[in-house]
Amino acid sequence: MTKLRVVTWNLWDRNEHPHKAIAYVTGLGADIICLQELPTSVLPQLEKNTEYRLYRAIDAHTIKGDVYLGILVHKDITVMQHKVVAHNKKPSTNWIEHIIGWRMAFVESHSILIETEEASVRVINCHLPVVCKIRER
DSSP: OOOOOEEEEEOOTTOSOHHHHHHHHHTTOOSEEEEEEEEGGGHHHHHHOSSEEEEEEEEEEETTEEEEEEEEEETTSOEEEEEEEEOOOOOSSSHHHHHHOEEOSOOEEEEEEEEOSSOEEEEEEOOHHHHSOGGGO
């Protein structure tokens, strides 16, 4: 593998057509796809996908239910490690809870470690507005 194609996509918790977004992003031909704000409704679609394996972590607890982070890894790539980090950190302001209905009681990020011909590569999937202040990004 000389090139590693990585795509990141925020499905947006309020997306009315998340299944279409998943079909689009998995059709891009990437080796690794990092997804944020995955609703529970798309998890079966991702778990049944024969081209990619799904690794997941909890993005946030919301009024509508949990949303997830996902890393899709092409079936030809071997994952050496999947690591989930629990932040347990509320945002510094409560604008998220009041505007979009997220209760940040428990938030995670996660990463995978793969081996390529050239080196070990760690891919990290994190929803930045959740774990750091806007001014820190």
